[in-house]
Amino acid sequence: TQLLEQSPQFLSIQEGENLTVYCNSSSVFSSLQWYRQEPGEGPVLLVTVVTGGEVKKLKRLTFQFGDARKDSSLHITAAQPGDTGLYLCAGGYTGGFKTIFGAGTRLFVKA
Amino acid sequence: GAVVSQHPSWVICKSGTSVKIECRSLDFQATTMFWYRQFPKQSLMLMATSNEGSKATYEQGVEKDKFLINHASLTLSTLTVTSAHPEDSSFYICSAEEGARETQYFGPGTRLLVL
Numbered sequence: 001t002q003l004l005e006q007s008p009q010f011l012s013i014q015e016g017e018n019l020t021v022y023c024n025s026s027s028v029f030s031s032l033q034w035y036r037q038e039p040g041e042g043p044v045l046l047v048t049v050v051t052g053g054e055v056k057k058l059k060r061l062t063f064q065f066g067d068a069r070k071d072s073s074l075h076i077t078a079a080q081p082g083d084t085g086l087y088l089c090a091g092g093y094t095g096g097f098k099t100i101f102g103a104g105t106r107l108f109v110k111a
Numbered sequence: 112g113a114v115v116s117q118h119p120s121w122v123i124c125k126s127g128t129s130v131k132i133e134c135r136s137l138d139f140q141a142t143t144m145f146w147y148r149q150f151p152k153q154s155l156m157l158m159a160t161s162n163e164g165s166k167a168t169y170e171q172g173v174e175k176d177k178f179l180i181n182h183a184s185l186t187l188s189t190l191t192v193t194s195a196h197p198e199d200s201s202f203y204i205c206s207a208e209e210g211a212r213e214t215q216y217f218g219p220g221t222r223l224l225v226l
Contacts, residue, residue, distance in 0.1 A: 035217070040220070040222070041219055042217035042218050042220045101155050102154070103153075103154045106152065
């Protein structure tokens with residue numbers, strides 16, 4: 001069974017702090033996506049990474065794909081209350097295998 | 112970016128009735144669409160994979176006669192919850208895969224409440 005382990009499951013921090021969310025697997029992915037979901041809404045795609053070692057930045061968010069394409073991290077600098085939400089990672093494969101999702105990290109940023 | 116719409120955004124129905132939820136890819140063609148169910152404060156649970164022009168593939172434990180999926184065109188997939196019961200109350204989310212890319216774009220979700 002393919003698994004994508006996401007940690008931590010829950011994170012409550014003060015505004016201005018930094019944080020990192022991790023996704024790890026024993027599987028090699030051809031791509032990995034990060035989504036953010038707010039209550040009552042569907043997940044919104046933040047980024048797709050496809051190259052081992054790739055780093056992408058989206059304002060205060062930095063995404064990294066592991067060299068072996070088995071893991072990824074999301075780092076948020078100076079978190080703000082607007083960053084509150086459920087963060088999901090998803091690993092994709094070529095060849096028709098279905099994408100697998102992590103269990104999610106629920107982030108709460110206190111003002 | 113790719114946009115996926117879902118309709119209705121919320122629905123309340125009586126037990127025993129059927130409810131149809133539509134999922135549309137607005138600016139791209141999606142040969143594959145996915146239907147998820149999400150319980151409060153939990154991650155997504157894949158229910159089925161919908162392929163245009165063919166039968167949907169259901170995940171283990173999901174009743175195909177209960178959750179009817181139709182993917183009649185490259186931009187539309189529908190999920191019908193038949194003879195809905197209170198335990199079917201949930202947040203249902205669809206996603207569409209753009210072409211050969213592995214990225215899924217999600218709809219805004221449909222909240223179903225069965226009384």
